Amino acid sequence: MNLKELSALLNLSQTTVSRALNGYPEVSKSTRQRVLQMAQKHHYRPNARASSLATGRTMTIGHVIPQHSSHDVGNPVFGEFIAGASQVYSANGYELLLTIAEQLNEEDTYRNMAAGATVDGVIVHSPRRQDPRVQLLQEIGLPFVIHGRVAETTLEYSWIDTNNRRAFRQATKLLLDLGHRQIALINGPEELTYAWLRRQGYEQALHDAGLTPHPDRLSSDELTETHGYRAASAMLAAHQQPPSAFLVSSYVVALGVRRAIAHAGLRMGEDISVIIHDDELSFFQNNDPEPQFTATRSSVREAGKLAAQMLLDTIDDLAGAPRTTMLEAQLTIGKSTGPFRQSA
Amino acid sequence: MNLKELSALLNLSQTTVSRALNGYPEVSKSTRQRVLQMAQKHHYRPNARASSLATGRTMTIGHVIPQHSSHDVGNPVFGEFIAGASQVYSANGYELLLTIAEQLNEEDTYRNMAAGATVDGVIVHSPRRQDPRVQLLQEIGLPFVIHGRVAETTLEYSWIDTNNRRAFRQATKLLLDLGHRQIALINGPEELTYAWLRRQGYEQALHDAGLTPHPDRLSSDELTETHGYRAASAMLAAHQQPPSAFLVSSYVVALGVRRAIAHAGLRMGEDISVIIHDDELSFFQNNDPEPQFTATRSSVREAGKLAAQMLLDTIDDLAGAPRTTMLEAQLTIGKSTGPFRQSA
């Protein structure tokens, strides 16, 4: 069933039917009624490709997830973020186009989206410290919002981010206040801006306390359980000055850290303190019913919603200045932290 | 840059340019060369909406993820499956449209996709034991492949699934052979076919051994760490005949089970045996370097690839009979199983 057939059925022109369906005022109440009923009855939906060809808007948003390593795709953070964004899209009649792009093809991907008119805008994931995508997207004129930030650029662009530096500075300070001195950071890949900022916050807090960060107490890798286990095991086995506290970049990694602590015969929250960054993933709830881990909390699903809304706003007002939103993480005390104990 | 402009630049008709770009034979070698060069130079990409309007094919596949509960969206299994499927799509020039649909709007979603011509076919996720989607999709004529199966239907349709029943029957049998008699099953939501089949396999193996399944040793809920912890804790605290072995429906849930076992002062693999189903999620590797958990393994990423290929094949040959593929899980021995011990 297409517009032509529907209008033939109604003895109306396509113009009138189209206007009736799209809520234009120059249609009488009774015919609009008739049109809507008939459309409903025959499950009529306008052909999205045709209308987007006519209007120049595709009503779809692209999400491009770069595939640095085999791990990045399966990262549950993306699922959660997209779940949030998706709510905003469906509430506004938009669709979501998901692309997993190898870094090689990345430029191609964005160019295709712009020139091929497949999307009205994109959400950029996993920004790196230096990231050519900002310039590329501005050149080809595709509206975008970055989830996170690019560290080394002078260009202005729209982004939404959590204040990673402050969060990790606060968390480190809390551990210092509890008396910990050997504090380890188990971080994500540091070419990604968020991980780099977290490390900055961590080091800043150490410096504020007159301490120097020690390279043996720093691990940077994919956010997997395995990474957490291996890094924490190795550090705990150190002969001199093993850490008494861990800062961990995600809940998933912390599961591995917890396993390592248990494996070493230590008790989390007593012998060893742990603070995690909690993205509030729906599949990994950190409140059961009280928080397992002391955490800097920031809902990535909420970030997805806000990013999506920001992008839609940008598309509606292309001339506007770049929009930015900084979310503050909440430091929540859980069972995994306690005062420094000599025993460890 | 569009076709018209490009052809003007080349002093050729749109016909010829289009044919040159799409590899049709009736174009001389030299002009094709010229066309390709000019297209490259100006970053020309055909407008996907326009060409799909002309050809009737959209070159995009929809994935519809039903949102039963807040948890389902963030399920890392979907990310992994989609990562696999995505590879096949990009290799074949397809895009991926992701929709997260509340069950209420589900029918609408599919109808929109078909009538709105937004996709050429869909992958159906999370099939339930009774699922109206098979009939709906056949009625509206939208090609589809189901990841999993619908239990109660006589309709024929294309699917790809892991042999969940056999896998869990084998796993249960292994535990029985190890001497375990009190075996608990921590399962997913049983309105979903896969969970129901797993339970069938589990019960079948018990029956084969002359045992009756006990309702206190069965838990069915979302596949979260929390679920695993709560269920296992409760079961281990039982006064009479606490389980000496757990069958667990996912790695993530098993992390909670492991926590409960440790919390009860027991040792996994010695006092308590655990077998998990391992989807081989890239973020939750069960080999570190040897498998942590004894597991029935089946790569969900591979399933994604196969499902995508199956759907593309179906689209290319709409008249063909439904295609089906059953994957067999591999039972892999890890550190989490051992012979029954009285001590527990």
Next chain:
DNA sequence: ATTTTTGCCCAAAGCGCTTTGAACGCCACC
């Protein structure tokens, strides 16, 4: 009573592509 406005509706153009049907020059063939 005439003009203007208003309300409602329509025909046709156009979005950017693919594809059909035809044309044109050139060579080969009888």
Next chain:
DNA sequence: GGTGGCGTTCAAAGCGCTTTGGGCAAAAAT
């Protein structure tokens, strides 16, 4: 020398929608 075939190119139609620029009758204003 006419006919057929081949290789190459083009003009134009059409995919299904939106939107521009009227048109026509009834109501309002003059």
